[in-house]
Amino acid sequence: MYYNIEDILCEDHLVECRLEVDLYKGSFLDKEAHTEDGNLQRGHVMKLPLWMAKIMSEQEYDGIQLVSVEILEIFEDEFQKALDADPQIVNLKxxxxxxxxxGFKMADMIANDVRLERFRGAVKLRETLIEALKKRSIQVIFKLVQSKLEELNLLTEDEKENFYLSKKIKLEYEKWEQRLTRRQKNDIPNKKLKQL
Structure with a gap:
């Protein structure tokens, strides 16, 4: 199986999970849990890397999901509304x-869980992320034209990738334009040859 390094780094992000079952000797999962017997009780909230939360949320015990994943604050309604209004002013990185x-991984995990407050649902989250990326990508292309490279450190990895791709396309276009101009100059007949 092939793992993308960006997926690995992304899934290392900590998310809050709520235990839906009692977990025997599960305190090793939460360093902040102070239990004498090492057990974690149903309802306990802990932070887990996204990859582990995903695995645990897919597991069941007696038909009950082991953990439910809480939506990250950066994907709650208030933050989404700010992104809808003007995604360029928010420092996403x-x-x-x-x-x-x-955001897309969280949307896939949470789906449209009705128990979640302050969350408009996975479909709306996906739409907001796509629109924010579109609007911010236009800004990235503008920065390319303006050559404000010092602002690149404010971009997310996806936006940087778009920036470098845009830059590559611009350079390829300029090369093509130069070749076309040279070819047109070479197509002009030499007056001396015409006289012969």
């Missing part, structure tokens, strides 16, 4: 260098 990937 501050929240996660893999903001978009993390």
């Amino acid at each position: 501050y929240h996660s260098p893999y903001f978009y990937q993390l």
